[in-house]
Amino acid sequence: MGSDNGEERIQGPCAGREERIFVSVRMRPLNEMEIARNEVTDWECINDSTIVYKNSFAAMRSMYPTSYTFDRVFSCDCSTRQVYEEGAKAVALSVVDGINSSVFAYGQTSSGKTYTMTGITEYTMADIFDYILKHKEREFVLKFSSMEIYNESVRDLLAPDASPLRLLDDPERGTVVEKLTEEILRDWNHLKELLSICESQRQIGETFLNESSSRSHQLLRLTIESSAREFLGKDNSNTLTASVNFVDLAGSERASQALSGGSRLKEGSHINRSLLTLGSVIRKLSKGRNGHIPYRDSKLTRILQSSLGGNARTAIICTISPARIYVEQSRNTLLFASCAKEVSTNAHVNVVMSDKALVFHLQKELARLENQLRSAGYSVRSDAATLLREKDLHIEKLEREVRELILQRDLALSRIQDLQQGEADDKSSMKWEGPDSYYHELHIQQSWGSPNSGESTLAHHLCIGGFQDI
Numbered sequence: 001m002g003s004d005n006g007e008e009r010i011q012g013p014c015a016g017r018e019e020r021i022f023v024s025v026r027m028r029p030l031n032e033m034e035i036a037r038n039e040v041t042d043w044e045c046i047n048d049s050t051i052v053y054k055n056s057f058a059a060m061r062s063m064y065p066t067s068y069t070f071d072r073v074f075s076c077d078c079s080t081r082q083v084y085e086e087g088a089k090a091v092a093l094s095v096v097d098g099i100n101s102s103v104f105a106y107g108q109t110s111s112g113k114t115y116t117m118t119g120i121t122e123y124t125m126a127d128i129f130d131y132i133l134k135h136k137e138r139e140f141v142l143k144f145s146s147m148e149i150y151n152e153s154v155r156d157l158l159a160p161d162a163s164p165l166r167l168l169d170d171p172e173r174g175t176v177v178e179k180l181t182e183e184i185l186r187d188w189n190h191l192k193e194l195l196s197i198c199e200s201q202r203q204i205g206e207t208f209l210n211e212s213s214s215r216s217h218q219l220l221r222l223t224i225e226s227s228a229r230e231f232l233g234k235d236n237s238n239t240l241t242a243s244v245n246f247v248d249l250a251g252s253e254r255a256s257q258a259l260s261g262g263s264r265l266k267e268g269s270h271i272n273r274s275l276l277t278l279g280s281v282i283r284k285l286s287k288g289r290n291g292h293i294p295y296r297d298s299k300l301t302r303i304l305q306s307s308l309g310g311n312a313r314t315a316i317i318c319t320i321s322p323a324r325i326y327v328e329q330s331r332n333t334l335l336f337a338s339c340a341k342e343v344s345t346n347a348h349v350n351v352v353m354s355d356k357a358l359v360f361h362l363q364k365e366l367a368r369l370e371n372q373l374r375s376a377g378y379s380v381r382s383d384a385a386t387l388l389r390e391k392d393l394h395i396e397k398l399e400r401e402v403r404e405l406i407l408q409r410d411l412a413l414s415r416i417q418d419l420q421q422g423e424a425d426d427k428s429s430m431k432w433e434g435p436d437s438y439y440h441e442l443h444i445q446q447s448w449g450s451p452n453s454g455e456s457t458l459a460h461h462l463c464i465g466g467f468q469d470i
Ligand SMILES: Nc1ncnc2c1ncn2[C@@H]1O[C@H](COP(=O)(O)OP(=O)(O)OP(=O)(O)O)[C@@H](O)[C@H]1O
Pocket: 027, 028, 029, 031, 107, 108, 109, 110, 111, 112, 113, 114, 115, 116, 210, 212, 213, 214, 215, 249, 250, 251, 252, 319
C-alpha cells in the first residue's frame, strides 16, 4: 500500500475524500462460563457480510430485524489476524500516507473488545515498522501516546502520576489533551515496553461477566511524521503528519447486568454516559451533519470528534457474544453498528509545508484562481491596472487642490495681518494732521493688493470708512 515515491503523495494535500465508516461485526465463541451453563448460539454469519438471528421462535414474536448486513462479519472461527486484514488494515495503514485513521472496538462487556484491539494494534504497528523498513527514501518519526477516560476524567497512561488532564480547544487541531506524554518510538521493543505500561496502568476490575473487565475507555495513539530524505533540510521539504488511534471502549452493557455495585456501579454510570453520548452522536451523524451534534457532552466524544465525521478514516469493529442470554445486548450492538455504517468522514492528506514551499504553493494557487477568473470572462491584471491608474490620477488631482488651498490660506492670512497692522496704525494717527498725511495713509493702504483685486478695494473702503467715522 502507499506510494513508493514520497513526492507523489504530496500531489493532493487538501483533496478530502468523503467515505463511510467501515463497520464490521465480530462474534466470539461461547466462553467456558457460557458452555458450562449450556448456553446456545443464537447468531449465525451466513456469508461475509450478513449475520442473522436464528432463534426463529423468538424472532417471530420480536419486532427487531432478524438479519443485519455490514461491510464485513466475522464468525467465531475467524482469527484476529483475519479481522485485522479484512476489517481494519486498509483504514489503519492510511496513516503512513498522511491520513488520520481510527479503529474502534464497541460491544458489551466480555464480548472480545480488548482481545480484538490488542491484536489489531500489534498487527498495525508491525505493518507500519515493515513499511518504514521498505521505504528508506523517507525519514520517519513515530510518536506514541496513550490515555484512558475513567469516570469522565482523562488520565495519561504513560505518566507516573494519575492526575486528570484537561482538554483544550485548538482552532487548528481540534480537541487537544493538555500535557499528554508523547514518547518518540525507538523500535519494536520500545513499543512493546510502552504497551505493557499502558496495560498495567489501565483501570481493570472484576465484574459478574468478566473477571478482568476494562473499566475505562482506552485510546492509544501513534503519530507518524515523514519527509522525503531527498528534500530534508531544504526549503521545499514537506512533511506528512497523521495519527492512528486504537480505541478500546468500555463495555456497552447496562450497569445492572454486569456490575457488582459500589465503585463498579459509579463506573458504570460514567461509562454509560460516555457511551450514551457516543450513541447519540453516531445516531445524529447517521442522519447527516445538519443540526447540533453533541460532541461536547462527553470527554470521549470530544476527543474522538474528528474520528466521528471529521478528518479521519474510521473502522469500527463491533463485538458480540453468540449466547442467547445476551440477545438484547447483541441487538443493541448491532443497532449501533447499523447507525455507524451510515456515518461519513472526510479524510485528507495532512501536509506540513516549509515556508518556501508554502509561498510556492500559494503562488500556484493564486495563478490557478486568476486563470479561473480569466476563463470566467474577467481580466484580473488589466482590471487591476486600470483601477490603479484611476486612483493615481485622483490622488494627483487632490494634491493639486490641496496645494492651491494652502496658497490661498497663506495669502488670506498675510492680508489679515496687514489689515490688523493698518488698523493699529490708523488708531495711533487719529489726530488730523492735514491732507498730506491723509493721502500718505491712503497710498499705503492701496499698495496692499493689486489695484484690480476685490480684496484691495475692500481694504480701501475700510480705510476710507475708518476716516469718515472720525
Ligand atoms: N474471539 C475470541 N476468541 C477467543 N476468546 C475470546 C475471543 N474474544 C474474547 N475472548 C476471551 O473472552 C474474554 C473477554 O474478552 P475481553 O476482555 O476482550 O472482553 P471485553 O469486551 O474487552 O470486555 P470488557 O468490556 O469487560 O473489558 C477474554 O478471556 C478473552 O480472551
